[in-house]
Amino acid sequence: MIRERYLNLAIMLALLAVPLWAWVSDEPFTITLATRVAILALAGVGLNLALGLGGLVSLGHAAFFGLGGYAMGILAHHAQTYTPLMESPFLIEGTKSMPVIWLVAVLVSALAAFAIGLLSLRTTGVYFIMITLAFGQMFYYFTISWPAYGGEDGLSIYVRNGFPGLNTLDPIQFFGLVYGVLALVLVFSATLARSRFGLALAAARQNEERVRTVGLDAFRLRLMAFTISGAITGLAGALMADLNRFVSPTMFSWHMSGEFIVFIILGGVGRLFGPVVGAGLFIILEHILGGLSEFWMIYLGALLLAVVLFARGGLIGAFSGPEVGHD
Protein backbone atom coordinates (compact mmCIF):
# COMPACT_ATOMS: atom_id res chain seq x y z
CA MET A 1 0.00 0.00 0.00
CA ILE A 2 2.68 2.46 1.08
CA ARG A 3 4.94 1.10 -1.65
CA GLU A 4 2.25 1.66 -4.24
CA ARG A 5 1.96 5.29 -3.14
CA TYR A 6 5.69 5.87 -3.68
CA LEU A 7 5.48 4.09 -7.00
CA ASN A 8 2.55 6.29 -8.06
CA LEU A 9 4.45 9.40 -7.05
CA ALA A 10 7.48 8.23 -9.03
CA ILE A 11 5.33 7.62 -12.11
CA MET A 12 3.73 11.03 -11.84
CA LEU A 13 7.16 12.69 -11.49
CA ALA A 14 8.56 10.72 -14.41
CA LEU A 15 5.66 11.80 -16.60
CA LEU A 16 6.50 15.39 -15.68
CA ALA A 17 10.28 15.06 -15.91
CA VAL A 18 10.46 13.65 -19.43
CA PRO A 19 8.71 16.53 -21.21
CA LEU A 20 10.52 19.07 -19.02
CA TRP A 21 13.81 17.56 -20.08
CA ALA A 22 12.62 17.56 -23.68
CA TRP A 23 11.65 21.21 -23.33
CA VAL A 24 15.08 22.15 -22.00
CA SER A 25 16.82 20.24 -24.77
CA ASP A 26 14.34 21.54 -27.36
CA GLU A 27 12.74 18.31 -28.53
CA PRO A 28 9.10 19.20 -29.07
CA PHE A 29 8.27 15.78 -30.50
CA THR A 30 9.03 14.13 -27.17
CA ILE A 31 6.74 16.63 -25.45
CA THR A 32 3.99 15.67 -27.86
CA LEU A 33 4.59 11.99 -27.08
CA ALA A 34 4.31 12.71 -23.36
CA THR A 35 1.11 14.65 -23.98
CA ARG A 36 -0.28 11.67 -25.86
CA VAL A 37 0.61 9.44 -22.93
CA ALA A 38 -1.17 11.75 -20.49
CA ILE A 39 -4.30 11.94 -22.66
CA LEU A 40 -4.50 8.20 -23.29
CA ALA A 41 -3.86 7.63 -19.59
CA LEU A 42 -6.79 9.91 -18.84
CA ALA A 43 -9.03 7.85 -21.14
CA GLY A 44 -7.78 4.73 -19.40
CA VAL A 45 -8.41 6.20 -15.94
CA GLY A 46 -11.99 6.79 -17.07
CA LEU A 47 -12.41 3.22 -18.25
CA ASN A 48 -10.69 1.89 -15.14
CA LEU A 49 -13.51 3.27 -13.00
CA ALA A 50 -15.98 1.05 -14.82
CA LEU A 51 -13.67 -1.87 -15.53
CA GLY A 52 -11.41 -1.99 -12.52
CA LEU A 53 -13.62 -0.73 -9.73
CA GLY A 54 -16.99 -1.76 -11.14
CA GLY A 55 -15.98 -4.92 -13.01
CA LEU A 56 -17.71 -3.67 -16.17
CA VAL A 57 -15.61 -4.78 -19.12
CA SER A 58 -16.65 -2.22 -21.72
CA LEU A 59 -15.39 -2.69 -25.25
CA GLY A 60 -17.21 0.44 -26.32
CA HIS A 61 -15.39 3.25 -24.56
CA ALA A 62 -14.16 4.51 -27.93
CA ALA A 63 -17.71 5.82 -28.30
CA PHE A 64 -17.12 8.32 -25.50
CA PHE A 65 -13.58 9.09 -26.65
CA GLY A 66 -14.94 9.82 -30.12
CA LEU A 67 -17.87 11.85 -28.83
CA GLY A 68 -15.49 14.02 -26.84
CA GLY A 69 -13.32 14.36 -29.93
CA TYR A 70 -16.23 15.31 -32.14
CA ALA A 71 -17.59 17.72 -29.54
CA MET A 72 -14.33 19.59 -29.94
CA GLY A 73 -14.21 19.07 -33.71
CA ILE A 74 -17.73 20.28 -34.39
CA LEU A 75 -17.60 23.29 -32.08
CA ALA A 76 -14.21 24.42 -33.37
CA HIS A 77 -15.17 23.75 -36.99
CA HIS A 78 -18.13 26.10 -36.70
CA ALA A 79 -15.99 28.68 -34.98
CA GLN A 80 -13.30 28.61 -37.67
CA THR A 81 -15.80 28.73 -40.55
CA TYR A 82 -17.89 31.40 -38.81
CA THR A 83 -21.07 29.37 -39.26
CA PRO A 84 -23.51 28.82 -36.44
CA LEU A 85 -24.04 25.28 -35.18
CA MET A 86 -27.76 25.85 -35.05
CA GLU A 87 -29.99 28.83 -35.73
CA SER A 88 -33.43 27.71 -34.63
CA PRO A 89 -35.05 27.43 -32.16
CA PHE A 90 -32.13 29.36 -30.70
CA LEU A 91 -28.71 30.29 -31.91
CA ILE A 92 -25.76 28.11 -30.96
CA GLU A 93 -22.36 29.21 -32.19
CA GLY A 94 -19.14 27.30 -32.37
CA THR A 95 -16.33 28.05 -29.93
CA LYS A 96 -12.58 27.88 -29.63
CA SER A 97 -12.58 27.98 -25.86
CA MET A 98 -11.27 24.80 -24.24
CA PRO A 99 -13.22 25.09 -20.97
CA VAL A 100 -16.50 25.35 -22.90
CA ILE A 101 -15.52 22.50 -25.23
CA TRP A 102 -14.53 20.34 -22.26
CA LEU A 103 -17.83 20.98 -20.58
CA VAL A 104 -19.74 20.02 -23.72
CA ALA A 105 -17.56 16.95 -24.25
CA VAL A 106 -18.12 15.79 -20.67
CA LEU A 107 -21.87 16.38 -20.81
CA VAL A 108 -22.37 14.73 -24.18
CA SER A 109 -20.33 11.65 -23.34
CA ALA A 110 -21.91 11.37 -19.88
CA LEU A 111 -25.34 11.46 -21.48
CA ALA A 112 -24.33 8.84 -24.05
CA ALA A 113 -22.79 6.65 -21.34
CA PHE A 114 -25.97 6.95 -19.29
CA ALA A 115 -28.14 5.90 -22.24
CA ILE A 116 -25.83 3.08 -23.31
CA GLY A 117 -25.47 1.93 -19.71
CA LEU A 118 -29.22 1.95 -19.22
CA LEU A 119 -29.56 -0.53 -22.06
CA SER A 120 -26.43 -2.62 -21.71
CA LEU A 121 -26.05 -2.95 -17.92
CA ARG A 122 -28.98 -5.35 -17.87
CA THR A 123 -26.54 -7.85 -19.29
CA THR A 124 -23.33 -9.19 -17.79
CA GLY A 125 -20.15 -10.93 -18.89
CA VAL A 126 -19.65 -11.62 -22.57
CA TYR A 127 -23.04 -10.13 -23.46
CA PHE A 128 -22.07 -6.84 -21.87
CA ILE A 129 -18.79 -6.83 -23.82
CA MET A 130 -20.63 -7.51 -27.07
CA ILE A 131 -23.36 -4.94 -26.57
CA THR A 132 -20.92 -2.16 -25.64
CA LEU A 133 -18.84 -3.11 -28.68
CA ALA A 134 -21.95 -2.86 -30.83
CA PHE A 135 -22.78 0.63 -29.52
CA GLY A 136 -19.22 1.77 -30.17
CA GLN A 137 -19.30 0.50 -33.73
CA MET A 138 -22.66 2.16 -34.29
CA PHE A 139 -21.04 5.55 -33.67
CA TYR A 140 -18.11 4.57 -35.85
CA TYR A 141 -20.21 3.76 -38.89
CA PHE A 142 -22.49 6.70 -38.28
CA THR A 143 -19.62 9.20 -38.42
CA ILE A 144 -18.19 7.53 -41.51
CA SER A 145 -21.45 7.88 -43.37
CA TRP A 146 -22.38 11.35 -42.07
CA PRO A 147 -21.00 13.82 -44.63
CA ALA A 148 -21.70 17.06 -42.70
CA TYR A 149 -18.50 16.83 -40.66
CA GLY A 150 -16.09 15.28 -43.10
CA GLY A 151 -17.37 11.72 -43.06
CA GLU A 152 -14.54 9.25 -43.37
CA ASP A 153 -11.96 12.02 -43.86
CA GLY A 154 -12.68 13.64 -40.52
CA LEU A 155 -12.29 17.29 -39.59
CA SER A 156 -9.17 19.40 -39.41
CA ILE A 157 -8.96 22.24 -36.94
CA TYR A 158 -6.28 24.71 -37.97
CA VAL A 159 -5.50 26.46 -34.73
CA ARG A 160 -5.48 24.77 -31.34
CA ASN A 161 -8.30 25.93 -29.07
CA GLY A 162 -7.55 28.43 -26.37
CA PHE A 163 -7.34 28.26 -22.62
CA PRO A 164 -7.43 31.49 -20.59
CA GLY A 165 -3.94 32.59 -19.64
CA LEU A 166 -2.09 29.95 -21.66
CA ASN A 167 -0.58 29.74 -25.10
CA THR A 168 -1.86 26.29 -25.97
CA LEU A 169 0.16 26.16 -29.20
CA ASP A 170 3.31 25.98 -27.10
CA PRO A 171 3.79 22.21 -26.62
CA ILE A 172 5.01 22.45 -23.04
CA GLN A 173 2.13 24.69 -21.99
CA PHE A 174 -0.39 22.38 -23.57
CA PHE A 175 1.32 19.43 -21.89
CA GLY A 176 1.09 21.24 -18.55
CA LEU A 177 -2.61 21.73 -19.06
CA VAL A 178 -3.22 18.08 -19.92
CA TYR A 179 -1.02 16.97 -17.03
CA GLY A 180 -3.03 19.14 -14.66
CA VAL A 181 -6.29 17.64 -15.87
CA LEU A 182 -4.89 14.12 -15.49
CA ALA A 183 -3.69 14.87 -11.95
CA LEU A 184 -7.09 16.27 -10.97
CA VAL A 185 -8.93 13.28 -12.40
CA LEU A 186 -6.53 10.89 -10.64
CA VAL A 187 -7.25 12.62 -7.34
CA PHE A 188 -10.98 12.43 -8.08
CA SER A 189 -10.67 8.77 -9.00
CA ALA A 190 -8.77 7.93 -5.80
CA THR A 191 -11.32 9.87 -3.75
CA LEU A 192 -14.19 8.09 -5.46
CA ALA A 193 -12.70 4.68 -4.77
CA ARG A 194 -12.58 5.44 -1.04
CA SER A 195 -16.02 7.00 -0.86
CA ARG A 196 -19.31 5.39 0.09
CA PHE A 197 -20.05 4.97 -3.60
CA GLY A 198 -16.67 3.34 -4.21
CA LEU A 199 -17.13 0.83 -1.43
CA ALA A 200 -20.56 -0.17 -2.66
CA LEU A 201 -19.47 -0.34 -6.30
CA ALA A 202 -16.45 -2.51 -5.48
CA ALA A 203 -18.68 -4.78 -3.41
CA ALA A 204 -21.14 -5.05 -6.30
CA ARG A 205 -18.26 -6.16 -8.51
CA GLN A 206 -17.38 -8.94 -6.10
CA ASN A 207 -20.83 -10.07 -5.09
CA GLU A 208 -23.98 -8.48 -6.46
CA GLU A 209 -26.26 -10.57 -4.24
CA ARG A 210 -24.51 -9.25 -1.13
CA VAL A 211 -25.05 -5.65 -2.17
CA ARG A 212 -28.69 -6.23 -2.99
CA THR A 213 -29.26 -8.02 0.30
CA VAL A 214 -28.22 -4.95 2.27
CA GLY A 215 -30.73 -2.94 0.25
CA LEU A 216 -28.44 -1.28 -2.30
CA ASP A 217 -29.33 -1.26 -5.97
CA ALA A 218 -26.34 -2.67 -7.87
CA PHE A 219 -27.76 -1.53 -11.21
CA ARG A 220 -27.93 2.11 -10.13
CA LEU A 221 -24.38 1.95 -8.78
CA ARG A 222 -23.10 0.55 -12.06
CA LEU A 223 -25.04 3.01 -14.17
CA MET A 224 -23.54 5.89 -12.19
CA ALA A 225 -20.05 4.39 -12.50
CA PHE A 226 -20.48 3.86 -16.23
CA THR A 227 -21.69 7.44 -16.69
CA ILE A 228 -18.77 8.99 -14.79
CA SER A 229 -16.39 6.67 -16.58
CA GLY A 230 -17.74 7.67 -19.99
CA ALA A 231 -17.54 11.35 -19.10
CA ILE A 232 -13.85 11.11 -18.21
CA THR A 233 -13.02 9.20 -21.37
CA GLY A 234 -14.99 11.81 -23.31
CA LEU A 235 -12.86 14.57 -21.79
CA ALA A 236 -9.78 12.67 -22.92
CA GLY A 237 -11.26 12.52 -26.41
CA ALA A 238 -11.62 16.32 -26.52
CA LEU A 239 -8.00 16.73 -25.42
CA MET A 240 -6.77 14.21 -27.99
CA ALA A 241 -8.61 16.08 -30.72
CA ASP A 242 -6.90 19.26 -29.62
CA LEU A 243 -3.50 17.60 -29.56
CA ASN A 244 -3.91 16.33 -33.11
CA ARG A 245 -5.99 19.29 -34.26
CA PHE A 246 -7.89 16.65 -36.13
CA VAL A 247 -10.77 14.28 -35.50
CA SER A 248 -11.83 11.31 -37.56
CA PRO A 249 -14.06 8.25 -37.21
CA THR A 250 -11.06 6.13 -36.14
CA MET A 251 -11.47 7.66 -32.68
CA PHE A 252 -14.68 5.63 -32.49
CA SER A 253 -13.22 2.36 -33.76
CA TRP A 254 -13.11 -0.66 -31.50
CA HIS A 255 -9.31 -0.74 -31.79
CA MET A 256 -9.36 2.35 -29.63
CA SER A 257 -11.54 0.62 -27.00
CA GLY A 258 -9.20 -2.33 -27.15
CA GLU A 259 -6.17 -0.11 -26.59
CA PHE A 260 -7.73 1.37 -23.44
CA ILE A 261 -8.25 -2.14 -22.10
CA VAL A 262 -4.66 -3.01 -22.97
CA PHE A 263 -3.41 0.00 -20.97
CA ILE A 264 -5.36 -1.17 -17.96
CA ILE A 265 -4.25 -4.79 -18.19
CA LEU A 266 -0.60 -3.80 -18.69
CA GLY A 267 -0.63 -1.38 -15.78
CA GLY A 268 -2.91 -3.27 -13.42
CA VAL A 269 -6.68 -3.67 -13.38
CA GLY A 270 -8.31 -1.46 -10.76
CA ARG A 271 -4.99 0.14 -9.81
CA LEU A 272 -5.17 3.92 -9.69
CA PHE A 273 -2.05 4.37 -11.82
CA GLY A 274 -2.53 1.25 -13.92
CA PRO A 275 -3.71 3.12 -17.02
CA VAL A 276 -0.94 5.71 -16.66
CA VAL A 277 1.77 3.05 -16.67
CA GLY A 278 -0.03 1.11 -19.38
CA ALA A 279 -0.44 4.09 -21.68
CA GLY A 280 3.19 5.13 -21.09
CA LEU A 281 4.49 1.70 -21.91
CA PHE A 282 2.27 1.44 -24.96
CA ILE A 283 3.53 4.70 -26.42
CA ILE A 284 7.16 3.88 -25.60
CA LEU A 285 6.85 0.49 -27.28
CA GLU A 286 5.05 1.98 -30.25
CA HIS A 287 7.82 4.54 -30.60
CA ILE A 288 10.80 2.21 -30.15
CA LEU A 289 9.54 -1.03 -31.64
CA GLY A 290 7.44 0.76 -34.23
CA GLY A 291 10.68 2.16 -35.62
CA LEU A 292 12.14 -1.33 -35.96
CA SER A 293 9.18 -3.09 -37.49
CA GLU A 294 5.67 -2.22 -38.51
CA PHE A 295 4.62 -5.47 -36.86
CA TRP A 296 5.54 -4.12 -33.42
CA MET A 297 2.18 -5.20 -32.05
CA ILE A 298 3.48 -8.78 -32.02
CA TYR A 299 5.86 -7.78 -29.23
CA LEU A 300 3.10 -5.93 -27.46
CA GLY A 301 1.02 -9.10 -27.69
CA ALA A 302 3.83 -11.14 -26.16
CA LEU A 303 4.18 -8.65 -23.33
CA LEU A 304 0.44 -8.64 -22.73
CA LEU A 305 0.45 -12.41 -22.59
CA ALA A 306 3.32 -12.38 -20.10
CA VAL A 307 1.50 -9.89 -17.87
CA VAL A 308 -1.73 -11.87 -17.96
CA LEU A 309 0.07 -15.14 -17.23
CA PHE A 310 2.67 -14.05 -14.69
CA ALA A 311 1.66 -10.68 -13.26
CA ARG A 312 -2.07 -10.56 -12.76
CA GLY A 313 -1.86 -7.22 -10.95
CA GLY A 314 -0.16 -5.72 -14.01
CA LEU A 315 3.09 -3.79 -13.70
CA ILE A 316 1.85 -1.89 -10.65
CA GLY A 317 1.03 -5.18 -9.01
CA ALA A 318 4.41 -6.66 -9.96
CA PHE A 319 6.25 -3.80 -8.25
CA SER A 320 4.08 -3.07 -5.26
CA GLY A 321 2.47 -6.39 -4.43
CA PRO A 322 -1.17 -7.41 -4.34
CA GLU A 323 -3.82 -4.87 -3.58
CA VAL A 324 -5.04 -4.64 -0.03
CA GLY A 325 -8.27 -3.17 1.23
CA HIS A 326 -8.34 0.58 1.74
CA ASP A 327 -7.87 1.53 5.38
Added chain:
Amino acid sequence: MTDPILDVRGVSKSFGALQASDNVSLNLRAGEIHALIGPNGAGKSTLIKQIAGNMRPDSGSIWFNGEDVTTLDTVARARRGLGRTFQISSLAMEHTVLQNVMLGALGHDGGVMRFFRPVMKDHALLNRAMAALERVGLVDQARKRTADLSHGQRRQLEVAVALTLSPKAFVMDEPMAGLGAEGSRALTGFLDTLRGEAPILLVEHDMDVVFALADRISVLVYGALIATGTADEIRANPEVRIAYLGEEEDGA
Protein backbone atom coordinates in the same frame (compact mmCIF):
# COMPACT_ATOMS: atom_id res chain seq x y z
CA MET B 1 -51.79 -11.51 19.67
CA THR B 2 -50.00 -8.90 17.54
CA ASP B 3 -49.97 -8.95 13.77
CA PRO B 4 -47.20 -11.08 12.34
CA ILE B 5 -44.10 -9.27 11.03
CA LEU B 6 -43.79 -11.68 8.14
CA ASP B 7 -46.82 -13.39 6.70
CA VAL B 8 -46.64 -15.92 3.88
CA ARG B 9 -50.13 -16.50 2.51
CA GLY B 10 -50.88 -19.47 0.30
CA VAL B 11 -47.69 -19.26 -1.73
CA SER B 12 -47.23 -21.71 -4.61
CA LYS B 13 -44.35 -22.07 -7.01
CA SER B 14 -43.70 -24.80 -9.53
CA PHE B 15 -40.93 -25.57 -11.96
CA GLY B 16 -42.53 -27.59 -14.72
CA ALA B 17 -44.01 -30.64 -13.09
CA LEU B 18 -42.16 -30.07 -9.82
CA GLN B 19 -44.27 -28.36 -7.16
CA ALA B 20 -41.58 -26.58 -5.12
CA SER B 21 -44.01 -24.60 -2.95
CA ASP B 22 -47.51 -25.95 -2.57
CA ASN B 23 -49.92 -23.46 -1.02
CA VAL B 24 -47.57 -22.63 1.85
CA SER B 25 -48.81 -20.36 4.63
CA LEU B 26 -46.67 -19.50 7.61
CA ASN B 27 -45.93 -16.43 9.65
CA LEU B 28 -43.35 -14.94 11.94
CA ARG B 29 -44.43 -13.07 15.05
CA ALA B 30 -42.54 -10.56 17.15
CA GLY B 31 -40.19 -12.14 19.67
CA GLU B 32 -40.13 -15.63 18.27
CA ILE B 33 -37.81 -17.98 16.49
CA HIS B 34 -39.75 -19.91 13.90
CA ALA B 35 -37.81 -22.85 12.51
CA LEU B 36 -38.45 -24.21 9.05
CA ILE B 37 -37.35 -27.80 8.67
CA GLY B 38 -37.77 -30.46 6.05
CA PRO B 39 -35.78 -33.11 4.24
CA ASN B 40 -33.45 -32.22 1.37
CA GLY B 41 -35.39 -31.12 -1.67
CA ALA B 42 -38.47 -30.22 0.37
CA GLY B 43 -38.45 -26.70 -1.08
CA LYS B 44 -36.99 -24.75 1.84
CA SER B 45 -34.56 -22.80 -0.30
CA THR B 46 -37.24 -22.01 -2.87
CA LEU B 47 -39.50 -20.68 -0.13
CA ILE B 48 -36.68 -18.56 1.33
CA LYS B 49 -35.94 -17.13 -2.10
CA GLN B 50 -39.56 -16.11 -2.48
CA ILE B 51 -39.57 -14.54 0.97
CA ALA B 52 -36.33 -12.64 0.29
CA GLY B 53 -37.50 -11.50 -3.13
CA ASN B 54 -35.17 -13.46 -5.40
CA MET B 55 -38.09 -15.36 -6.85
CA ARG B 56 -41.70 -14.41 -7.54
CA PRO B 57 -44.38 -16.91 -6.42
CA ASP B 58 -46.82 -18.23 -9.03
CA SER B 59 -49.67 -17.49 -6.68
CA GLY B 60 -50.24 -16.35 -3.12
CA SER B 61 -48.80 -13.29 -1.41
CA ILE B 62 -46.07 -12.32 1.02
CA TRP B 63 -46.70 -9.61 3.59
CA PHE B 64 -43.99 -7.86 5.52
CA ASN B 65 -44.73 -5.50 8.37
CA GLY B 66 -48.33 -5.04 7.23
CA GLU B 67 -47.43 -4.41 3.59
CA ASP B 68 -47.87 -6.64 0.55
CA VAL B 69 -44.30 -7.11 -0.72
CA THR B 70 -45.02 -9.91 -3.20
CA THR B 71 -43.96 -7.88 -6.23
CA LEU B 72 -41.01 -6.11 -4.58
CA ASP B 73 -37.44 -7.18 -5.32
CA THR B 74 -34.66 -8.08 -2.88
CA VAL B 75 -33.41 -4.51 -2.63
CA ALA B 76 -36.82 -3.12 -1.71
CA ARG B 77 -37.47 -5.83 0.87
CA ALA B 78 -34.05 -5.33 2.43
CA ARG B 79 -34.76 -1.61 2.69
CA ARG B 80 -38.00 -2.41 4.50
CA GLY B 81 -36.07 -4.34 7.12
CA LEU B 82 -35.67 -7.91 6.00
CA GLY B 83 -32.28 -9.17 7.18
CA ARG B 84 -31.20 -12.26 5.33
CA THR B 85 -28.25 -14.57 5.73
CA PHE B 86 -27.23 -17.15 3.18
CA GLN B 87 -26.65 -20.86 3.41
CA ILE B 88 -23.35 -20.44 1.58
CA SER B 89 -21.62 -17.30 2.84
CA SER B 90 -22.24 -14.46 0.43
CA LEU B 91 -19.65 -11.80 1.14
CA ALA B 92 -17.33 -9.44 -0.71
CA MET B 93 -14.29 -11.70 -0.44
CA GLU B 94 -11.61 -9.19 -1.51
CA HIS B 95 -12.81 -6.67 1.02
CA THR B 96 -11.79 -6.63 4.63
CA VAL B 97 -14.11 -7.88 7.34
CA LEU B 98 -14.73 -4.28 8.38
CA GLN B 99 -15.56 -3.25 4.82
CA ASN B 100 -18.19 -5.95 4.64
CA VAL B 101 -19.98 -4.72 7.74
CA MET B 102 -19.50 -1.14 6.55
CA LEU B 103 -21.40 -2.12 3.43
CA GLY B 104 -24.24 -3.27 5.68
CA ALA B 105 -24.11 0.00 7.62
CA LEU B 106 -24.18 1.83 4.29
CA GLY B 107 -27.23 -0.17 3.25
CA HIS B 108 -28.92 0.78 6.49
CA ASP B 109 -28.06 4.46 6.03
CA GLY B 110 -29.04 4.38 2.36
CA GLY B 111 -26.99 7.39 1.21
CA VAL B 112 -24.75 5.64 -1.26
CA MET B 113 -24.45 8.25 -4.03
CA ARG B 114 -21.74 10.14 -2.18
CA PHE B 115 -18.44 10.44 -3.93
CA PHE B 116 -16.05 12.50 -1.88
CA ARG B 117 -15.80 11.79 1.83
CA PRO B 118 -13.85 8.64 2.71
CA VAL B 119 -16.30 6.01 3.84
CA MET B 120 -13.88 4.28 6.19
CA LYS B 121 -13.63 7.49 8.26
CA ASP B 122 -17.38 7.93 8.56
CA HIS B 123 -17.89 7.65 12.30
CA ALA B 124 -21.62 7.03 12.27
CA LEU B 125 -21.18 4.09 9.91
CA LEU B 126 -18.06 2.87 11.71
CA ASN B 127 -19.83 2.76 15.05
CA ARG B 128 -22.66 0.72 13.62
CA ALA B 129 -20.26 -1.62 11.83
CA MET B 130 -17.97 -2.13 14.81
CA ALA B 131 -20.93 -2.72 17.12
CA ALA B 132 -22.06 -5.55 14.86
CA LEU B 133 -18.57 -7.08 14.76
CA GLU B 134 -18.36 -6.81 18.52
CA ARG B 135 -21.59 -8.72 18.95
CA VAL B 136 -20.44 -11.68 16.88
CA GLY B 137 -16.91 -11.54 18.29
CA LEU B 138 -15.04 -10.56 15.14
CA VAL B 139 -13.51 -7.26 16.26
CA ASP B 140 -10.00 -8.71 16.27
CA GLN B 141 -10.44 -9.80 12.66
CA ALA B 142 -11.73 -6.43 11.42
CA ARG B 143 -8.68 -5.64 9.25
CA LYS B 144 -8.39 -9.12 7.81
CA ARG B 145 -9.29 -9.86 4.23
CA THR B 146 -12.56 -11.76 4.18
CA ALA B 147 -11.10 -14.44 1.92
CA ASP B 148 -8.60 -15.22 4.71
CA LEU B 149 -11.27 -15.92 7.31
CA SER B 150 -12.06 -19.43 8.46
CA HIS B 151 -15.36 -20.91 7.41
CA GLY B 152 -16.83 -20.36 10.86
CA GLN B 153 -15.71 -16.72 10.93
CA ARG B 154 -17.39 -16.14 7.59
CA ARG B 155 -20.62 -17.48 9.04
CA GLN B 156 -20.25 -15.03 11.93
CA LEU B 157 -19.53 -12.18 9.52
CA GLU B 158 -22.62 -13.07 7.53
CA VAL B 159 -24.69 -12.65 10.70
CA ALA B 160 -22.86 -9.42 11.57
CA VAL B 161 -23.73 -7.88 8.19
CA ALA B 162 -27.39 -8.71 8.80
CA LEU B 163 -27.12 -7.08 12.25
CA THR B 164 -25.88 -3.79 10.80
CA LEU B 165 -29.21 -3.45 9.01
CA SER B 166 -31.14 -3.44 12.32
CA PRO B 167 -33.75 -5.52 10.53
CA LYS B 168 -37.34 -5.96 11.61
CA ALA B 169 -37.03 -9.68 10.93
CA PHE B 170 -34.20 -12.08 10.18
CA VAL B 171 -34.39 -14.83 7.61
CA MET B 172 -31.49 -17.17 8.20
CA ASP B 173 -30.75 -20.00 5.83
CA GLU B 174 -28.80 -22.63 7.77
CA PRO B 175 -26.55 -20.27 9.73
CA MET B 176 -24.90 -23.26 11.46
CA ALA B 177 -23.98 -25.00 8.20
CA GLY B 178 -20.43 -26.28 8.45
CA LEU B 179 -19.80 -24.92 11.95
CA GLY B 180 -18.07 -27.13 14.48
CA ALA B 181 -19.81 -28.16 17.69
CA GLU B 182 -18.40 -25.23 19.60
CA GLY B 183 -19.18 -22.64 16.93
CA SER B 184 -22.65 -24.02 16.63
CA ARG B 185 -23.17 -23.79 20.40
CA ALA B 186 -21.94 -20.20 20.50
CA LEU B 187 -24.18 -19.13 17.62
CA THR B 188 -27.15 -20.92 19.15
CA GLY B 189 -26.65 -18.93 22.35
CA PHE B 190 -26.41 -15.73 20.34
CA LEU B 191 -29.55 -16.35 18.29
CA ASP B 192 -31.36 -17.12 21.53
CA THR B 193 -30.72 -13.56 22.70
CA LEU B 194 -31.40 -12.08 19.28
CA ARG B 195 -35.07 -13.05 19.11
CA GLY B 196 -36.03 -10.23 21.48
CA GLU B 197 -34.62 -7.73 19.01
CA ALA B 198 -36.22 -9.11 15.89
CA PRO B 199 -37.91 -12.42 15.18
CA ILE B 200 -36.01 -15.04 13.21
CA LEU B 201 -37.22 -17.38 10.50
CA LEU B 202 -34.61 -20.09 10.80
CA VAL B 203 -33.95 -22.79 8.25
CA GLU B 204 -31.83 -25.38 10.00
CA HIS B 205 -30.80 -28.99 9.57
CA ASP B 206 -29.42 -29.56 13.04
CA MET B 207 -32.35 -30.88 15.07
CA ASP B 208 -30.69 -30.20 18.42
CA VAL B 209 -30.41 -26.54 17.47
CA VAL B 210 -33.98 -26.42 16.23
CA PHE B 211 -35.46 -27.99 19.32
CA ALA B 212 -33.29 -25.84 21.59
CA LEU B 213 -34.19 -22.55 19.93
CA ALA B 214 -37.51 -22.65 18.15
CA ASP B 215 -40.70 -21.32 19.65
CA ARG B 216 -42.52 -22.82 16.72
CA ILE B 217 -41.50 -25.26 14.05
CA SER B 218 -42.92 -25.71 10.56
CA VAL B 219 -42.25 -28.87 8.60
CA LEU B 220 -42.03 -28.72 4.82
CA VAL B 221 -42.27 -31.90 2.77
CA TYR B 222 -42.50 -31.99 -1.04
CA GLY B 223 -43.25 -28.28 -1.08
CA ALA B 224 -46.20 -28.46 1.32
CA LEU B 225 -46.34 -27.64 5.02
CA ILE B 226 -47.44 -30.75 6.87
CA ALA B 227 -47.34 -29.30 10.37
CA THR B 228 -46.69 -26.16 12.40
CA GLY B 229 -46.42 -26.21 16.16
CA THR B 230 -44.22 -26.10 19.23
CA ALA B 231 -41.26 -28.41 19.59
CA ASP B 232 -43.27 -30.88 21.65
CA GLU B 233 -46.17 -30.89 19.20
CA ILE B 234 -43.81 -31.50 16.31
CA ARG B 235 -42.00 -34.29 18.15
CA ALA B 236 -45.32 -35.99 18.83
CA ASN B 237 -46.75 -35.50 15.34
CA PRO B 238 -46.90 -38.95 13.67
CA GLU B 239 -46.88 -37.52 10.15
CA VAL B 240 -43.69 -35.61 10.86
CA ARG B 241 -42.07 -38.69 12.35
CA ILE B 242 -42.72 -40.65 9.19
CA ALA B 243 -41.87 -37.94 6.73
CA TYR B 244 -38.91 -36.39 8.37
CA LEU B 245 -37.63 -37.47 11.72
CA GLY B 246 -37.54 -41.09 10.59
CA GLU B 247 -35.24 -40.14 7.80
CA GLU B 248 -33.04 -38.26 10.19
CA GLU B 249 -32.17 -41.48 11.98
CA ASP B 250 -31.00 -42.97 8.70
CA GLY B 251 -28.39 -40.24 8.70
CA ALA B 252 -29.87 -37.83 6.17
